[in-house]
């Protein structure tokens with residue numbers, strides 16, 4: 574059995590996240606008016622954010638979803654620098670307007686590698702949307718098109734983000750109090 578963390582502190586509330594996601598979805602809906610959107614979720618962290626975000630896209634814009642899983646972290650709290658594809662996409666990207674949806678961009682290594690690889694599949698366009706951005710920790714230059722919240726360099730949990738695979742289900746974003 575997993576011991577629970579008893580010193581969690583809420584950093585961003587459920588309501589703040591919901592409101593921000595609606596605003597992001599409106600912005601994306603304006604940018605993609607008259608197009609279709611192919612959203613790619615980076616598992617597992619991006620799954621809560623992508624489902625919420627996609628629900629608020631203007632229904633006149635057709636949205637399709639695909640999933641991929643890459644690993645750069647294992648269970649550690651610091652990046653190993655090794656990025657491998659654990660599960661590839663089901664669909665080709667050729668000619669599609671693609672938005673990659675991530676939970677958090679930290680060193681940027683994962684997305685730097687992933688975006689390079691996806692570009693080679695010739696999408697019509699490729700953009701990146703992340704719920705959280707920790708720019709202080711950036712090691713690779715990654716262009717983020719849509720950002721939920723910019724946060725300071727703290728390890729966070731919830732809304733898809735885990736600590737040793739647990740706590741992804743928290744509806745808010747929390748930090749471990751030190």
Ligand code: IMP
Pocket residue numbers: 618645646652675676677678679680681682683684727728729730734735736
């Ligand atoms: P990057 O390659 O360093 O940008 O790492 C990105 C991935 O590391 C994210 O998609 C998360 O899965 C994980 N990660 C980075 N920071 C955190 C955090 O504060 N909490 C939980 N997971 C994190």
Ligand code: MG
Pocket residue numbers: 615616617618619675676677
């Ligand atoms: Mg992730």
